[in-house]
Amino acid sequence: MYTPVKCYHPYYGPYDPCPPCKTKCYQTPPNLYLGFQPMNLQQYPLQEALYKGTLWPCLYDPYPTPVPEGGKR
């Protein structure tokens, strides 16, 4: 399943001086997975496309990534 963000838990040593950042995340936008874009994909209406920065829902990647219902960052 496609997820626009991946997270991991960096090692935190017992003598590290600062409070730990327990989870680190990085973006994995949809262009990493699409390959050569297939023909006739769904499009946004023009006004919306101009606002979003792309004509294609499959390539739209809002940032900061919206938190899914009931999920946590």
Add this chain to the structure above:
Amino acid sequence: MWFYEKKLQYPVKVTECNPRLAKYLIEQYGGADGELSAALRYLNQRYTIPDKVIGLLTDIGTEEFAHLEMIATMIYKLTKDATPEQMKEAGLGAHYANHDHALYYQNAAGSPWTATYIAAKGDPIADLYEDIAAEEKARATYQWIINMSDDPCLNDSLKFLREREVIHSQRFREAVEILKFEKDRKQFF
């Protein structure tokens, strides 16, 4: 040849007087992964790339200049009314001493733009991979600036610019696919 349309690609509205943000935005103006580097990199690579992807480099290189203009507008609006004192507080004292309120092609740390930021290897795959990397780096830079900015109107424009980086990366990846497979070409051995 170019035609100039006398408006921005996407509106730029700045609500907060925050010259410090201008200091960070300069990274996208004259930084290594900024819009000037991008535009010059792509438009320069056009001459030594296979015909099928020249148009793509022209289009994206041209759009980068439209982005450059948006970034310039943001920086100008954020600093134009700042007093020397405010410039100093925003970390722009050195900039003010050298340039007053003028924009300059330099990165957020004040290093002037240099041609060493752009590469032209002449190898189509190497050059396109460079372009993909540049787009992802510019996308990341926009993320870091958005993370530091709390101006919703400015962030709106920055999010648009970030999405364009995603699309450009996608198109460069497709260009690599075209060159990899020589689509529609009959091969004789």
